[in-house]
Amino acid sequence: MSIPAIIVHGGAGHLGPDDPASSGGPDAPRLAGVRRAAAEALALLQRGGAALDAVELAVRILEDDPTYNAGTGSCLTADGEVEMDASIMEGEGLRCGAVAAVKDVQNPVSLARLVMERTEHVLLVGPGASALARAAGVPAVSNERLATAAQRARFEAARAGAPAAAPAKHGTVGAAARDRAGHLAAATSTGGTFLKRPGRVGDTPIIGAGTYADDMLAAVSCTGQGERFIRMTMARAAADLVGAGHAPAEAAAQALRRMTGRVGGDGGLIVVGPVGEPGFAHNTPVMSRAWSRADGTIEVGL
Amino acid sequence: MSIPAIIVHGGAGHLGPDDPASSGGPDAPRLAGVRRAAAEALALLQRGGAALDAVELAVRILEDDPTYNAGTGSCLTADGEVEMDASIMEGEGLRCGAVAAVKDVQNPVSLARLVMERTEHVLLVGPGASALARAAGVPAVSNERLATAAQRARFEAARAGAPAAAPAKHGTVGAAARDRAGHLAAATSTGGTFLKRPGRVGDTPIIGAGTYADDMLAAVSCTGQGERFIRMTMARAAADLVGAGHAPAEAAAQALRRMTGRVGGDGGLIVVGPVGEPGFAHNTPVMSRAWSRADGTIEVGL
Numbered sequence: 001m002s003i004p005a006i007i008v009h010g011g012a013g014h015l016g017p018d019d020p021a022s023s024g025g026p027d028a029p030r031l032a033g034v035r036r037a038a039a040e041a042l043a044l045l046q047r048g049g050a051a052l053d054a055v056e057l058a059v060r061i062l063e064d065d066p067t068y069n070a071g072t073g074s075c076l077t078a079d080g081e082v083e084m085d086a087s088i089m090e091g092e093g094l095r096c097g098a099v100a101a102v103k104d105v106q107n108p109v110s111l112a113r114l115v116m117e118r119t120e121h122v123l124l125v126g127p128g129a130s131a132l133a134r135a136a137g138v139p140a141v142s143n144e145r146l147a148t149a150a151q152r153a154r155f156e157a158a159r160a161g162a163p164a165a166a167p168a169k170h171g172t173v174g175a176a177a178r179d180r181a182g183h184l185a186a187a188t189s190t191g192g193t194f195l196k197r198p199g200r201v202g203d204t205p206i207i208g209a210g211t212y213a214d215d216m217l218a219a220v221s222c223t224g225q226g227e228r229f230i231r232m233t234m235a236r237a238a239a240d241l242v243g244a245g246h247a248p249a250e251a252a253a254q255a256l257r258r259m260t261g262r263v264g265g266d267g268g269l270i271v272v273g274p275v276g277e278p279g280f281a282h283n284t285p286v287m288s289r290a291w292s293r294a295d296g297t298i299e300v301g302l
Numbered sequence: 303m304s305i306p307a308i309i310v311h312g313g314a315g316h317l318g319p320d321d322p323a324s325s326g327g328p329d330a331p332r333l334a335g336v337r338r339a340a341a342e343a344l345a346l347l348q349r350g351g352a353a354l355d356a357v358e359l360a361v362r363i364l365e366d367d368p369t370y371n372a373g374t375g376s377c378l379t380a381d382g383e384v385e386m387d388a389s390i391m392e393g394e395g396l397r398c399g400a401v402a403a404v405k406d407v408q409n410p411v412s413l414a415r416l417v418m419e420r421t422e423h424v425l426l427v428g429p430g431a432s433a434l435a436r437a438a439g440v441p442a443v444s445n446e447r448l449a450t451a452a453q454r455a456r457f458e459a460a461r462a463g464a465p466a467a468a469p470a471k472h473g474t475v476g477a478a479a480r481d482r483a484g485h486l487a488a489a490t491s492t493g494g495t496f497l498k499r500p501g502r503v504g505d506t507p508i509i510g511a512g513t514y515a516d517d518m519l520a521a522v523s524c525t526g527q528g529e530r531f532i533r534m535t536m537a538r539a540a541a542d543l544v545g546a547g548h549a550p551a552e553a554a555a556q557a558l559r560r561m562t563g564r565v566g567g568d569g570g571l572i573v574v575g576p577v578g579e580p581g582f583a584h585n586t587p588v589m590s591r592a593w594s595r596a597d598g599t600i601e602v603g604l
Contacts, residue, residue: 094533094565100503101427121502122529125403126428128501199430200423201402208510208535227424231396233510236535240542263396 002182003294004045007278008038008058010068010288011171012223012268015302029067030288031300037061038290038298041177046296051185051219052090052113055175059086059109059187062173066148069171071107073148074191076155077198082146084108084191085205088116091184091213096122098205099129101198104140109189111138112205122207158195172204174211174221176272184219184272186211186235193226202226208236215274218242218251224267224284232259234269242273249279256281304484306347309580309593310340310360312370313473314525314570316587317604331369332590333602339363340592340600343479348598353487353521354392354415357477361388361411361489364475368450371473373409375450376493378457379500384448386410386493387507390418393486393515398424400507401431403500406442411491413440414507424509460497474506476513476523478574486521486574488513488537495528504528510538517576520544520553526569526586534561536571544575551581558583 010030041058045051063071074082086108087098097116100123105111114136115124124132134140174188188211190204203210203226210226212235213219220235229235234255241251248271259265260283268282270289278291290300312332343360347353365373376384388410389400399418402425407413416438417426426434436442474492481487490513492506505512505528512528514537515521522537531537536557543553550573561567562585570584572591580593592602 096533101430119499119502120529121499121504122532123503123508124499124501125503126501128403128499131500197421197423197426197430198433199426199428200421201425201427202423206425206508206510207532208508208538212535227422230424230509231398233514233535233538236510236538 001180002178004042004180005178005272005278005292006038006041006045006054006058006175007270007272007280007291008034008041008175008289009221009223009268009270010034010062010173012266012282012284012287014285031302033062033065033067034288034290035298035300037175038292041175042292042298045177045179048180051177051179051183054177054179055185055187056088056109056113058175059173059189060107063107063109063189068173069191070173070189072146073151074146075194076147076151078195079198080155082143082191083198084189085201086112086189087205087207087211088112088187089185089207089211089213091215091219094214096207098123098207100125100201100205102129103143104130105133105138106141109187123205172223174223174270176219176221176270176278178219178272178274182215182274184213184215186213186219186221188221203229203234206230208233210235212236212239214239216243218248219272220269222267222269223287225265228259228263228265229267231263234259238269238271242271247276247279248273249281252279252281256283303482304480305596306344306482307480307574307580307594308340308343308347308356308360308477309572309574309582310336310343310477310591311523311525311570311572312336312364312475312590314568314584314586314589333604335364335367335369336590336592337600337602339477340594343477344594344600347479347481350482353479353481353485356479356481357487357489358390358411358415360477361475361491362409365409365411365491370475371493372475372491374448375453376448377496378449378453380497381500382457384445384493385500386491387503388414388491389507389509389513390414390489391487391509391513391515393517393521396516398509400425400509402427402503402507404431405445406432407435407440408443411489425507474525476525476572478521478523478572478580480521480574484517484576486515486517488515488521488523490523505531505536508532510535512537514538514541516541518545520550521574522571524569524571525589527567530561530565530567531569533565536561540571540573544573549578549581550575551583554581554583558585
């Protein structure tokens with residue numbers, strides 16, 4: 001029997017002076033969400049639930065939380081629309097699913113799971129992904145409903161020529177987990193970069209870049225400048241470092257150092273290994289995260 | 303000074319009894335194309351050209367050859383359309399570009415290179431990729447022109463309920479090269495699987511799965527059941543094996559054995575390392591390919 005483990009992130013990035021989380025309260029909005037997601041996923045694992053279900057649950061909670069740049073609350077594209085990417089993977093059979101450039105579902109991570117379980121495919125993009133959602137009975141959600149008033153205001157301000165209020169805040173969300181049976185899983189979801197070119201796809205739905213899980217290695221979810229993570233096959237690289245004997249935290253830090261040494265880039269990642277506590281690393285000022293300790297408590301950090 | 307090296311594939315798969323290449327002539331259509339692509343790319347390398355230019359040239363030649371399932375001659379989707387994916391990567395700076403689900407360009411590999419060189423992004427999908435093409439002055443090509451009479455007839459036969467004439471023939475194309483300066487590059491292009499669900503994206507445009515290049519490791523291009531290659535981050539895995547000291551042919555064979563041992567799957571891959579001759583492996587009955595020997599001659603094989 002393995003000790004269940006979960007770690008959740010709400011994105012790596014910068015804090016603006018106006019950011020509620022800057023006040024430092026442990027349950028500022030950006031920490032409250034990751035804490036709740038980790039706690040609910042851990043409760044599921046402690047009841048004997050599967051790592052795959054735990055990471056999907058954690059990511060769904062964060063997609064539904066307008067604080068994060070995923071699902072409801074996603075950044076808007078240059079066209080003023082929400083375009084979302086997500087992926088999920090389990091480490092026993094290396095099954096995985098992903099969607100990219102999807103505009104009309106409430107929970108992209110669950111659509112990614114449908115790709116994994118209901119098709120022979122790994123990645124569906126654009127209207128083809130929406131078609132699977134409709135065929136599976138997933139209701140269409142209007143793009144307007146996914147775009148929050150705050151994101152709409154940010155878009156309008158940028159369109160009116162206002163200088164960016166703060167450095168880019170990546171709000172990608174993700175989770176990595178180990179269940180009692182020792183199986184690993186990881187999932188990641190994002191609205192992508194603010195004012196992105198329509199059709200731009202970052203690392204989030206790319207298996208091996210934004211997400212990877214292999215029971216023999218580790219489960220990993222990344223956040224940050226996605227293009228750099230793709231070039232380094234970051235999630236797979238971090239998982240390989242755990243496979244080579246590094247603890248999750250050290251593997252995360254070393255993968256990030258290798259990336260910055262080779263191609264630069266800002267971001268972070270979370271890692272769960274076959275044993276022990278979860279680990280993480282980031283080279284941005286902040287990365288909201290919450291994780292389980294061996295004693296079953298939840299820690300949060302920024 | 304390195305010895306220039308190029309290897310090109312025209313897809314791994316099966317031969318139907320009606321296939322012209324079954325007659326075994328060394329320059330049957332499927333071999334003539336890869337021979338010409340390799341010869342022209344090698345000539346470019348021998349003139350001192352860059353590996354990146356060589357792989358783009360080789361893949362363009364195969365995209366324009368209706369024999370292969372890439373560019374002109376792509377398989378049709380379930381909707382009867384051409385939907386193409388491609389990627390390209392260079393091994394010095396790990397720069398890369400990719401496009402997926404593109405319907406209206408003559409040479410997807412060159413659009414992938416535009417993504418690499420004219421944007422901050424790695425992957426553009428669907429209409430967003432076409433928009434970049436138009437902005438860069440790449441003319442729109444009608445979907446009808448990319449669909450050959452042979453592919454149209456195959457689609458109509460399937461729609462009329464005719465049994466499949468032959469097992470799936472993957473006709474994905476790719477190239478991997480090393481130039482005199484010792485730099486590596488790889489590129490891959492495909493029309494995807496016959497009658498695929500619109501929006502389905504395989505390994506071809508996924509950096510680390512269908513294509514990878516790193517001067518410190520190897521250049522790799524894959525072909526086959528793309529979803530299996532994604533799950534194994536196949537191109538990166540093969541490159542890592544070269545980095546661990548295996549010759550390209552052994553790295554290709556070992557990566558393929560690991561894939562089949564873990565998740566099954568049919569296909570093949572080509573590999574160029576920092577030194578020595580190119581290598582390849584496939585577990586399908588055939589994989590058309592052409593490669594350069596150290597003496598500057600071109601070999602072909604099925």
